[in-house]
Amino acid sequence: MSRVQLAINVTDVDAAVEFYERLFATPVAKRRPGYANFEIADPPLKLVLIEGDEGGTLNHLGVETTSAAEVVAAESRLAGEGLTTTGVDDTVCCYAEKTETWVTDPDGAPWEWYVKLADADAMALTVLDGGATDGSGGACCAPAPTEAVTLGRPAADGGACCAPSE
Secondary structure (H helix, E strand, O other), X not given: OOEEEEEEEEXXXXXXXXXXXXXXXXXXXXXXXXXXXXXXXXOOEEEEEEEOOOOOEEEEEEEEOOOHHHHHHHHHHHHHOOOOOOOOEEEEEOOEEEEEEEEEOOOXXXXXXXXXXXXXXXXXXXXXXXXXXOOOOXXXXXXXXXXXXXXXXXXXXXXXXXXXXX
């Protein structure tokens, strides 16, 4: 079964975990420093929280699959549709070993199509000169730096879109 992934930036991961556990009545599935994720059954959602200065902004979107073959098939389909992909790569990202491919929507929102193969001890894998890795990682998880896309972006008339008024 595939499910949509939503990765958002939060300024306080502890407060965000408490909020989302209550919102979805689901305990956190993985918790690491500055990082948490939820495997929500209803609605089927992989929710990822990444702590940083840009709270309330989109980090990336994704589709989690159950096999590497599904990732390869998705990359082939996306490339066949004329979308620019990163190709299929085996990576360490968001405390997980993955097979993944990436595309970016017209507004710059990064989409990851992936399968988690195993847990990892590092947020992201950093390759050093000579091919060695230090596991410290850099920014997770998109393969190239992207600007954060603000959730509830103001509409053209100055009002908020899809966000409650205060």
